[in-house]
Amino acid sequence: MNRGLLAGMALLLGLALGLRTPHLALRPLHSDEGVNAMKFRALYVNNDYKYNPDEFHGPALPYLTLPAAWLDGAGDFNRFDESLFRSVPVAFGAGLILLLLLAPELGRAQRLWAAGFTAISPAMVFYSRYYIHEMLLVFFTALAFFSFWRHANSGRAAWAVLGGIGLGLMCATKETFVFAVAALALGTASAAAWGRWHDGPAQRFRLQWKWPHLVLALAVAAVTAGLFFSSFFTNAAGPPDAVRAYLPWLRRAGGATVHEHPWTFYFQCLLWFHVRGGPVWSEGMIAALAAAGFAAALAGRVLLWRLIAFYTLWLTLIYTLLPYKTPWCLLGFHHGMILLAGAGAALLWRACRPAWLKAAAATVLAAGLAHLGWQAWLGNFGVDRGGLPYCDSPKNPYVYSQTLPDALRLVATVEGLARVSPQKNDTIIEVMAPESYWPLPWYLRRFHHVGYWDKIPDQPPAPVMIVSTDLRAAFDQGPGRTHLMAGYFELRPQVFLELYVRTNLWASYAKTLPAEKD
Amino acid sequence: MLPALVALTAWHRAAAADLAPLPLVLPPPAMKGTPQVLPTNTTALPLTSAPRPPFFAPKGVVNVARGKPVSASATNLINGELQQITDGKKEAYDENVVTLRRGLQWVQIDLKADFKLYAIVLWHDFNTPVVYRDVIVQVSDDPEFKTGVQTLFNNDQKNTAGLGIGTDREYFENSLTGAGKLIDAKGIQARYIRCYSKGSTESALNSYIEIEAFGLPAT
Numbered sequence: 001m002n003r004g005l006l007a008g009m010a011l012l013l014g015l016a017l018g019l020r021t022p023h024l025a026l027r028p029l030h031s032d033e034g035v036n037a038m039k040f041r042a043l044y045v046n047n048d049y050k051y052n053p054d055e056f057h058g059p060a061l062p063y064l065t066l067p068a069a070w071l072d073g074a075g076d077f078n079r080f081d082e083s084l085f086r087s088v089p090v091a092f093g094a095g096l097i098l099l100l101l102l103a104p105e106l107g108r109a110q111r112l113w114a115a116g117f118t119a120i121s122p123a124m125v126f127y128s129r130y131y132i133h134e135m136l137l138v139f140f141t142a143l144a145f146f147s148f149w150r151h152a153n154s155g156r157a158a159w160a161v162l163g164g165i166g167l168g169l170m171c172a173t174k175e176t177f178v179f180a181v182a183a184l185a186l187g188t189a190s191a192a193a194w195g196r197w198h199d200g201p202a203q204r205f206r207l208q209w210k211w212p213h214l215v216l217a218l219a220v221a222a223v224t225a226g227l228f229f230s231s232f233f234t235n236a237a238g239p240p241d242a243v244r245a246y247l248p249w250l251r252r253a254g255g256a257t258v259h260e261h262p263w264t265f266y267f268q269c270l271l272w273f274h275v276r277g278g279p280v281w282s283e284g285m286i287a288a289l290a291a292a293g294f295a296a297a298l299a300g301r302v303l304l305w306r307l308i309a310f311y312t313l314w315l316t317l318i319y320t321l322l323p324y325k326t327p328w329c330l331l332g333f334h335h336g337m338i339l340l341a342g343a344g345a346a347l348l349w350r351a352c353r354p355a356w357l358k359a360a361a362a363t364v365l366a367a368g369l370a371h372l373g374w375q376a377w378l379g380n381f382g383v384d385r386g387g388l389p390y391c392d393s394p395k396n397p398y399v400y401s402q403t404l405p406d407a408l409r410l411v412a413t414v415e416g417l418a419r420v421s422p423q424k425n426d427t428i429i430e431v432m433a434p435e436s437y438w439p440l441p442w443y444l445r446r447f448h449h450v451g452y453w454d455k456i457p458d459q460p461p462a463p464v465m466i467v468s469t470d471l472r473a474a475f476d477q478g479p480g481r482t483h484l485m486a487g488y489f490e491l492r493p494q495v496f497l498e499l500y501v502r503t504n505l506w507a508s509y510a511k512t513l514p515a516e517k518d
Numbered sequence: 519m520l521p522a523l524v525a526l527t528a529w530h531r532a533a534a535a536d537l538a539p540l541p542l543v544l545p546p547p548a549m550k551g552t553p554q555v556l557p558t559n560t561t562a563l564p565l566t567s568a569p570r571p572p573f574f575a576p577k578g579v580v581n582v583a584r585g586k587p588v589s590a591s592a593t594n595l596i597n598g599e600l601q602q603i604t605d606g607k608k609e610a611y612d613e614n615v616v617t618l619r620r621g622l623q624w625v626q627i628d629l630k631a632d633f634k635l636y637a638i639v640l641w642h643d644f645n646t647p648v649v650y651r652d653v654i655v656q657v658s659d660d661p662e663f664k665t666g667v668q669t670l671f672n673n674d675q676k677n678t679a680g681l682g683i684g685t686d687r688e689y690f691e692n693s694l695t696g697a698g699k700l701i702d703a704k705g706i707q708a709r710y711i712r713c714y715s716k717g718s719t720e721s722a723l724n725s726y727i728e729i730e731a732f733g734l735p736a737t
Contacts (some may be wrong), residue, residue: 476687484675484685485561507683510676 008112009097016094016119019376020128024083024090026381027391028403031492033131034439037085040065041445045077051229051238053245057133059228059238060173064088064136078446082131089135093128094119096139096335102146105153105304106339107346114342117286120369121338123270125376126391126398127328133174134328138335140169141180145311148217149304155208157216164217168224175245179318180332187311194298194306207303261325266316269327269397270334277385278395281375283334285368289344290337296347297340305343312336327400394493401492403439410466410489410499411443417464417501418447420508432456433468435495440466465500475500537574540637540732541581542700548610548645548693557719560649561673561687567694573702575636575732581606582633583711583731591624596723600625608728610645610696617643620722622652622679626712627729632659632736635703638670639732640713643725644691644698650724651688652679652716655701657708668708671701679714691718698728707736 029037040062043049051059065088069077072084096118100111118124128135144166151159170177229238273281294313297305315333319325345365352361379398382390390396392404414429421427429450431437437452444450451457456471461483467473469488476485483500491497501509556565588600598616603625607614618625635657642650652674658667672684689699711731715724 476685481685484683485687486675487561488558490558503683503685506675507677510683513676516676516678 002108005101005108005112009101009115012112012115012119013094013097015116016097016125016128017090019120019125019373019380020090020094021087023381024086024129025081026389027082027129028405028407029082029085029439029442030130030132030400030402031436031438033082033085034403034442036061036131036133037080037439037442038445040069040085041077044069049231050235051231051241051245053241054248057174058172058242059231060136060140060169061088061131061133063228085131086129089128089130089132092139093124093135096124096142099139099142099146102143102150103304105149105302106342107302109346109349110342112342113345114339116369117338117341117345117372118335120373120376121283121286121334122281122372122375122379123283123327123331123334123398124338126379126396127331129380130328132328134331137170137173137177137180138331140166140173141177141332142335144170145184149307151213151217152207152209155210155213157210157213160210160213160217161220164220165224167217167221168226169228171221171225171242172228176329176332178246180315183311183315183318183333184307186314187307187309190310190314191303191306194310195303198298199301257324259326260323263320265325266319266327266330266333269330273397275395278390278393279375279378281379281397283372283375285372286334286337286341289341289348291340291344292347293340293343293345296343305340308336308339312340327398403492404490406490407440407443410491410497411440413486413499414444414447414464414466416512417505417509420512421463421505423463427464428462429464429466430457430462431466432471432473433466433497434470435468437466437468437491437497440491461500461502463502463505467498467500469496469498473498473500536577538577539572540575540579540700542573542637542639542730542732544698545608545610545641545696545727547696556647556690557649560719561675562649562689563687565647565690565692565694569695570697570700573637573700576705576734579636579732579734581730582629582635582733583627583729586630587628589626589628590618591622592619594619597725603627603726603729606728608641608696608698610643610693610727612645614727615643615645616726618724618726620717620724622714622716623724624712624714625726625729626661626663626710627731628661629709629711629731629733632707632709633731633733634705634707634736635711635731635733636705637732638701638703638711639698639730640701641696641698641727641729642691642715642718643727644693644696646720647690647693648718648720649688649690650715650718652684652714653686653688653699654679654681654684654714656681656712656714657703657706658710658712659708661710663710663712666708668706670703670706671699674714674716678716681714698730703731703733 035056039056043062049062068084068087074080097115100115144163147159147163147166151163226239229242231238270283271287294309297309312333315336319329319333348361352358378390379396380391384390384393384395392402393399418425418427425447426449429447431440432453434454456473461475465475475483483502484506486499486501486506489497583604584606586604588603590600596617596619600616602614602616604627638655654674655671656667656669660666671686673686673688674684677683717724
């Protein structure tokens, strides 16, 4: 393998990790991240993970978090922090760069450009630091895609097996893998049709598909997925549940949720996003170069590029047409766009022959790369004018229903109350919220007696109660005025919680507070 | 519908108990509309333009604080004169605002005799919907407030004033209604009223427009 390519890839991998690994705990856990962390707890602490066909996606994420937990050395779930969980998508997000080594047909310059865009794309960086399933799905999709491609080129069974593992892990990661498979099937058919029309019937690509190997690949995929869904032979209901799961998810995809957004949603995130007081966010350069790469792929003679082009087109179309949209779902087709942008950038560089034109292209590309890198940095580590980190701010296109730092202030207050309570971490805490109270279970994981309700329960009030303002609890107005309302805390934008504390407990806590200045 | 029924029921009960709505005259609202940014670092209930439910007190209660002498923790005022706090002028005009210095400050009204107090209403500067911090209202028969002190309201949850942990919520100075903060005094007998505060969400200074105390002679 070319040393220059390897050196370049290593450098870009370092850049990717440099943007992905610092301050992983900076952003409070999103509610979905909190759910995933607590699902991992069931696996890690109680060895009791069971796939739920209605919620929470596939088992690959918790199982693939195990190595990170083993490596951490703390050995105690309660001592794990956000960094540990987020290191998992970091590994897979940066690993996408290494997968490019599986596809030499893409070309050296093209792969280096694509690796560079993968390293610094703001969306790729942001969601590589997000403990959800999406980055793993993108990785396994690319793994399966390139492995099957290698098999088609070489006819070797090992590649088919690796492709099968990738496919099985896609299935075990997230139910939406079916969209990637559908896009791949449609993309293959489209590439074939395009080839017949564009190249003429005489032009044939010589592929070495071996049907027994493909059957083997499907068997490996089924076994791989089965292992995960059955919780490694401990949950017989898991594999059939994995099939049953598609009914609720189809309902969700049809738009019967709060995540229904217009067809332009992903393009607004990627191409032009601006909220008053924030910068303009755009990965327009990647999109523009991807368009050039798409045209080059269709005009060129490299089948793999055509497959990527049509796969990306179909996947973009599928996600655009689905009413159910969350911003991280764009990662699948955005990765395809990034690969195509690699082709586009290489094409642009080659096409600019005269020195002055090359200099102009270099300037434009350098400015574009700098802009992408700056956005990637700003979106994860920058702070807006109001003092809110952009990784929490709705001025960032990739921030979606994000837990606010105020939630950490609430948790710090509750921890302070427990310190002065005779019961310490056995202090009873009641959380009441008709909407999601996540990720509070993660942040309150060290407490032994925490109850969660979607309404006010019919039982005596606890010393500490965290209550949604929607419930209008007014526990501080109750008989005997046993509790006071210690403050509002904004869990997510416009989702407020009240903290009620038993008066004598609060009095003990107030003594520990630093004196206020006049 | 339900609030109306509740109010009607309260009205009937009050009539039976020889009570009547407090003869409280509100100043006009200071402004119209809700400002875009309200302070959030508070325990106050959301600002509302809804009128306060009627407060019932024994028939015959009057504002016994009107024109009574006012003293304060500091005499070097930033703005106005202490006597304005009981002069009956409670519109949110700048000339009606009395401003004390920063930090914890108090103003005190000498009612000149013992009264059975049923309600105390105070208006800080309500030109904008700010929240005053560490509001404490006490009454006593001792001008030094060393003996016989009873606390009627206290939202100093961190006990920064050193007068005990307050369990009441903070509240917005209601610029939308001019309603002031009404505190139920439950017929307590006292001669002196002392009101503390420690700045607001807008300023470290302590501003008052008016304090009224509704009661009946103790004898």
